[in-house]
Amino acid sequence: MVTANTELAYNTKIEGDIVVTKADAVINWLRSSSVWPMPMGLACCAIELMGAAAARFDIARFGAEVFRFSPRQADCMIVAGTVTYKMAPHVRRIYDQMAEPKWVIAMGACASSGGMYRSYATLQGVDQIVPVDVYISGCPPRPEALLDALIKLQSKIGAERSAKTLFASA
Amino acid sequence: MTATADVTAALQSKFSQVTPRPSGDHPAINLPASEVLAVLKYLRDELAYDFLVDITAVDWGVEATPRFTVIWHLLSTTDHQYVRLAMDCASNSEPVAPTATGLWPAANWHERETYDLLGVKFAEHPDLRRILMWDGYPYHPLRKDFPLAGIEVPLPDIEVADLTGASAKPAPMMGGPFVASTGEMNLTDAEPRAKDESWTEFREKPASE
Amino acid sequence: MATEFAFPDNAAKTEGAAQEFQTEKMSLAMGPSHPSTHGVLRLSLELDGEIVTSCDPVLGYLHRGDEKIAENMTYNQFVPYTDRLDYLAPLANNVAYALAVEKLAKLEVPARCQAIRVIVSELARVSAHLLGLGAYGIDVGAWSVFLYAFEEREKLYKLFEELTGARFTTSYTRIGGVARDVPEGWTGRVEAFCDQFLPILEEILSLLTRNKIFQDRTVDVGIISKADAIAYGLTGPNLRGSGVGLDLRKDRPYSGYDQYEFDVPVGSKGDCYDRYLCRGEEMRQSVRIIRQAIKKFPSGAWYNEEAKKIFAPQKAKVLSSMEELINNFMIVTEGPQMPAGEVYFEAEVPKGLLGFFIESKGGGVPYRMKIRSPSFCNLSILPKVCQGNLVSDVVSILGSLDFVMGECDR
Numbered sequence: 001m002v003t004a005n006t007e008l009a010y011n012t013k014i015e016g017d018i019v020v021t022k023a024d025a026v027i028n029w030l031r032s033s034s035v036w037p038m039p040m041g042l043a044c045c046a047i048e049l050m051g052a053a054a055a056r057f058d059i060a061r062f063g064a065e066v067f068r069f070s071p072r073q074a075d076c077m078i079v080a081g082t083v084t085y086k087m088a089p090h091v092r093r094i095y096d097q098m099a100e101p102k103w104v105i106a107m108g109a110c111a112s113s114g115g116m117y118r119s120y121a122t123l124q125g126v127d128q129i130v131p132v133d134v135y136i137s138g139c140p141p142r143p144e145a146l147l148d149a150l151i152k153l154q155s156k157i158g159a160e161r162s163a164k165t166l167f168a169s170a
Numbered sequence: 171m172t173a174t175a176d177v178t179a180a181l182q183s184k185f186s187q188v189t190p191r192p193s194g195d196h197p198a199i200n201l202p203a204s205e206v207l208a209v210l211k212y213l214r215d216e217l218a219y220d221f222l223v224d225i226t227a228v229d230w231g232v233e234a235t236p237r238f239t240v241i242w243h244l245l246s247t248t249d250h251q252y253v254r255l256a257m258d259c260a261s262n263s264e265p266v267a268p269t270a271t272g273l274w275p276a277a278n279w280h281e282r283e284t285y286d287l288l289g290v291k292f293a294e295h296p297d298l299r300r301i302l303m304w305d306g307y308p309y310h311p312l313r314k315d316f317p318l319a320g321i322e323v324p325l326p327d328i329e330v331a332d333l334t335g336a337s338a339k340p341a342p343m344m345g346g347p348f349v350a351s352t353g354e355m356n357l358t359d360a361e362p363r364a365k366d367e368s369w370t371e372f373r374e375k376p377a378s379e
Numbered sequence: 380m381a382t383e384f385a386f387p388d389n390a391a392k393t394e395g396a397a398q399e400f401q402t403e404k405m406s407l408a409m410g411p412s413h414p415s416t417h418g419v420l421r422l423s424l425e426l427d428g429e430i431v432t433s434c435d436p437v438l439g440y441l442h443r444g445d446e447k448i449a450e451n452m453t454y455n456q457f458v459p460y461t462d463r464l465d466y467l468a469p470l471a472n473n474v475a476y477a478l479a480v481e482k483l484a485k486l487e488v489p490a491r492c493q494a495i496r497v498i499v500s501e502l503a504r505v506s507a508h509l510l511g512l513g514a515y516g517i518d519v520g521a522w523s524v525f526l527y528a529f530e531e532r533e534k535l536y537k538l539f540e541e542l543t544g545a546r547f548t549t550s551y552t553r554i555g556g557v558a559r560d561v562p563e564g565w566t567g568r569v570e571a572f573c574d575q576f577l578p579i580l581e582e583i584l585s586l587l588t589r590n591k592i593f594q595d596r597t598v599d600v601g602i603i604s605k606a607d608a609i610a611y612g613l614t615g616p617n618l619r620g621s622g623v624g625l626d627l628r629k630d631r632p633y634s635g636y637d638q639y640e641f642d643v644p645v646g647s648k649g650d651c652y653d654r655y656l657c658r659g660e661e662m663r664q665s666v667r668i669i670r671q672a673i674k675k676f677p678s679g680a681w682y683n684e685e686a687k688k689i690f691a692p693q694k695a696k697v698l699s700s701m702e703e704l705i706n707n708f709m710i711v712t713e714g715p716q717m718p719a720g721e722v723y724f725e726a727e728v729p730k731g732l733l734g735f736f737i738e739s740k741g742g743g744v745p746y747r748m749k750i751r752s753p754s755f756c757n758l759s760i761l762p763k764v765c766q767g768n769l770v771s772d773v774v775s776i777l778g779s780l781d782f783v784m785g786e787c788d789r
Contacts, residue, residue: 040412042419043441043785044466047510047547051536054529069413085338086304087419087440089327090411092334116459118341119444120311120320121303128336139548194483194720221625222612223725226749228738243723243736243751247609247623250630254723276612279759287446302439302788311447312747318444318451349451362453362714 023163031075031101031162032154033063038074038098040091043081045108045140052143062150071097076153077130078146082110083123095130101165103157105149106132109139177217177253185209191256196243198254206257206268210242214273219244219253222270225280227259227288231314238265238290259290269295287312319343404432409773411440417514417777418784422761424773431773434765436758442788449748453714454480454554454689457748462548464752465786467510468503468729469549470539472786475726477552478633479735483722484554484715486686490677492556493635497672498569499542499551500634500728501665505576506535507729508616508658509583511781515655516587518778519596527583534572541565554715555690556682566673573666584659597651601764601776604649611763612756615731616657617780621649627727639671651779658781689715714743730754730783750789754782 068074109115112135114124191198213219223243236258259265269292270277281292282301289310304326319340325331348362410421419440425433461476462469509528516524543549608621626643628636644660646653696703719741725734731753738747
């Protein structure tokens with residue numbers, strides 16, 4: 001008599017302690033579900049960034065609640081606010097101090113393009129000094145927009161060829 | 171010791187070179203550089219204007235003489251009256267004003283800001299450095315001959331400038347913001363528009379460098 | 380090249396011990412990206428062990444050129460930039476700016492508009508102080524205050540959004556009025572907010588006020604004397620915490636503040652704890668003002684009828700009336716035509732006295748606009764008050780001054 005396998009999920013009693021999968025999938029799953037952000041809170045957007053971290057929007061639902069003010073412990077720099085020319089070198093230096101792999105979210109119009117500050121003092125887009133993965137529009141973006149950007153970043157991480165770069169450098 | 175309503179008359183009777191200044195609200199006076207400190211001290215000690223609210227300057231344009239006017243605002247914390255003092259700078263190229271840091275420590279940062287943004291020097295200021303722009307920035311941005319978009323200069327950090335190839339470039343004025351023009355011109359010329367109109371919906375955008 | 384190191388013999392050791400073990404001063408750069416600097420501020424500290432011997436604040440990391448932008452904008456165009464000065468209380472800035480320009484134009488707004496402005500200013504004060512408290516809590520090690528405070532701010536955001544269309548970059552005022560009337564039932568919802576807010580406020584404050592750790596971090600730390608507070612140009616809760624009861628809402632009432640009863644809390648000692656207590660009490664007083672304003676909320680116009688050449692006409696009228704269309708066109712293209720002259724106006728915003736000095740040559744654009752920001756002046760006392768304190772106290776002092784860099788650097 002043949003019985004149908006009713007196990008929908010992984011069952012150690014049947015499969016043993018072995019799971020067969022792609023290295024990329026595992027690494028990306030780990031990376032994307034625990035993005036530790038480095039809040040580069042520069043101006044108004046930082047308040048909405050704090051709003052996203054607080055109880056109502058609760059960024060912890062997406063595994064990114066561990067805000068690290070030390071760049072060495074962070075994966076994703078969220079540039080929240082206007083980057084001025086005076087601040088730009090510091091933003092770059094902090095980015096350089098972050099360990100690989102690292103990602104950048106440009107939060108809001110100012111960080112993305114200079115926004116409404118077309119003036120002598122404002123860097124017209126943080127992508128001139130650091131590579132940006134996700135741009136968020138809005139002045140400032142709502143916390144939902146930040147969460148959306150985080151989900152987009154997670155799916156971007158999910159498509160990376162992580163194993164190749166990881167084992168090539170090892 | 172009260173901040174009298176007629177502070178202008180009180181000052182005029184005490185200081186001969188003080189003249190009334192047209193004002194939209196508070197009492198205001200014009201005074202020469204030599205009298206500034208004495209008048210400020212008199213206002214603080216005798217007339218109870220004990221709170222230095224603000225120091226700033228106005229640039230009247232490259233052609234104007236005098237070009238720079240330094241402005242002080244004082245407030246009385248007991249009588250809640252304001253007074254405005256204005257002093258024309260003698261030199262158009264090297265404007266100098268006396269420092270009030272000896273009277274109010276609050277003057278320190280206000281004067282540094284005025285020096286930074288307008289290039290008005292305060293004689294005998296203990297620490298006249300730039301405060302908002304970085305050290306070594308070559309211009310004074312709030313002068314009327316300085317464009318809103320800025321002038322290209324290297325970034326304050328050479329290493330980062332080399333690494334990224336970025337510099338402090340003039341901000342793009344194409345497509346907005348719509349900025350207005352000031353000065354004596356007809357309203358059609360003064361109306362807000364994009365400063366740079368090198369490309370429009372009728373003319374193609376030039377290929378980027 | 381390695382240098383040879385000779386160990387001193389015993390006799391020389393005792394003699395030269397003072398020389399040998401003399402400590403060097405250390406310089407420490409705190410910021411510009413530092414969790415407890417509330418924005419991009421750098422402090423160049425010089426330390427002798429744990430003691431701060433000198434402190435040199437470096438600002439300008441958020442200098443965006445607001446004053447230069449103002450010279451190139453018509454008066455109404457600049458309103459959105461005032462949101463971003465003190466981005467914790469944009470509505471209060473909007474009101475201060477509108478009042479300054481109205482002073483230049485010699486305009487009086489109707490009673491309903493004044494009442495709306497008072498309500499939004501006080502709501503903004505509550506929201507700014509809530510964030511100040513929450514951030515101060517984090518600075519001295521109390522995380523939960525922040526979460527409670529933000530929950531209340533979210534409720535306020537909802538009210539702001541209903542009124543203005545945006546959570547916190549509101550751009551709500553216009554020269555001669557406000558952008559739109561209050562929605563139906565909004566005042567009732569504000570009152571409902573006040574009713575549930577007061578007990579929660581007490582709960583939030585009770586987390587800190589009698590908390591031993593909080594008191595250890597704040598009581599007798601960063602004392603600012605009355606004379607120093609005035610000499611350094613401190614304003615707002617920082618000045619009142621030092622015992623000077625200067626509050627322009629009481630002393631030079633604007634926008635009809637003289638009709639409302641409220642108290643101005645002042646501190647007795649001028650330490651961080653007094654400044655904290657002042658902020659807490661100011662929130663209670665704000666609620667009191669809001670309640671009174673709603674109680675006698677006047678009906679009628681919410682913008683000045685005579686200011687038609689300045690105030691943007693309502694969109695519905697623009698599409699149906701030729702005259703309004705021409706008006707709208709003139710206002711948008713040329714800006715409101717202002718008289719020449721110079722005015723200075725200060726309003727009591729959450730951080731202190733926000734002043735606008737407007738030099739007008741007539742026309743639609745200010746010739747020069749100077750923004751006197753309270754945070755800039757409040758910070759100027761840092762070198763004095765940090766000296767001789769521990770490094771950890773610097774964090775506590777910074778939090779108690781409750782500054783915001785967008786306004787400080789402009």
